[in-house]
Amino acid sequence: MRQILLLSLIALHLNAEPLTLESALSKAREHYPLHKNKDLLQKAQDLELVKLNMSYIPRLKLGAKATYQSDVTTLPFSSQTLNNLSGGNLNYKPLSKDQYNANIEISQPLFDAGNLWANRSLTKAKYSTQQAELESALYSVQNSVINAYFAALLLERQINQSEIHAKELGKNLATLKARYANGVANKSDIDKLKIEILQTQNTLANLTNEREIALSTLKELVGLEQDIELVTPRQSLDSLQSLEVKSASFESRPEMRVFTQRANEITMSKNAETARFLPYIDAFFQAGYGNPALNILKSGFNSYYIAGIRLNWDFGNLYSLHQQSELRRMQILQNDAKKEEFLLNMRISLKSQIKRANNLQDKISKDTQIITLQENLTKSAQAKLQNGVLSVNDFLSEINALNTLKLQNNYDEIELLKQIYEIYQSLNQWQNPQNQ
Structure with a gap:
């Protein structure tokens, strides 16, 4: 039965569709319900322009x-x-x-003193603003995809490490059982290892459930129903060197296009208002x-x-000329204020992301050395346990310390990758992945 279950898991793994983060981001944009509005907005604009052109028939x-x-x-x-x-x-x-x-x-x-041209330009500007706002909304979906992708990837790493930990505990349990059979080990030592194995199995079960939730969320976002196999990106902080991080203007962000289109829409509304004053x-x-x-x-x-x-020649529109001018001036000021607020928040966020990424890289470098030393201590403790010169409690202390270090290292490595992609997301400057 166990072999059948193992073969089934292997078959599922082989049938799983590899999914890179870049592919997930692209699929999520196309699958998101708002994506349908792109074609609808274009059709609505075309109909509006046809309607305006009819003013000259x-x-x-x-x-x-x-x-x-x-x-x-x-x-x-x-x-x-x-x-x-x-x-x-x-x-x-x-x-x-x-x-x-x-x-x-x-x-x-x-x-018509340019009234048709002005209204056509205003209509195009309005729909361009709506298209830019739609692109901004679709772009924000990528944040959810990045979070779900790396959450699932981290859980897979933690599951693998917990399985390795359980396997090592099982090996030492077998050794203790043999020593117990020879009368050189205590039954309580065996029970302690069994408790540790059961706790590890509980941890594995929880991690597996959480991974299924994360994968389910990711599949919902990207619109996939079949099993997927996540591909770990091979990006590093070195890949950010080609990006203009320090002098980032965030011009590639879709939000910046929204601000530009809104300003253009305000200008076009002024032209349309002026055309209404003419004969x-x-x-x-x-x-x-x-x-x-x-x-x-x-x-x-x-x-x-x-x-x-x-x-x-209708002079009635002249009565509201001053009010219309003041209204547009306030709209421009509001748009500029929102743009400045966005840039300020993005600069703060980007600096925080870069600082965190650098700290994680330094920590990973030091933790690698610590893990190597702890592996030596664990091997020594394992040998002493097998020779009966070390208590089970002391051995568990060493092997659990190694497991904790590796779990934390897995978290730091995945978090570093996530920070790198969040920097890409902040700048909207994406590198071609080295592994895809």
């Missing part, structure tokens, strides 16, 4: 009205006098106070039927038409 309007007036235009003569003067040839009737009119008008814009010219043709028509001296229903060019 001929416009058709239909109008009708029926009114009753308190007075109408009249001649300073009575209708009887006019008829007498004309010898009865003029049949003049005063206008009726109830009047009717229906008309249809077609117009063609000729000049508008169009050509038009109007045909109608009414009582009266254009000849107000002729009572009764008649048809008519009007054709020409007209100018419209």
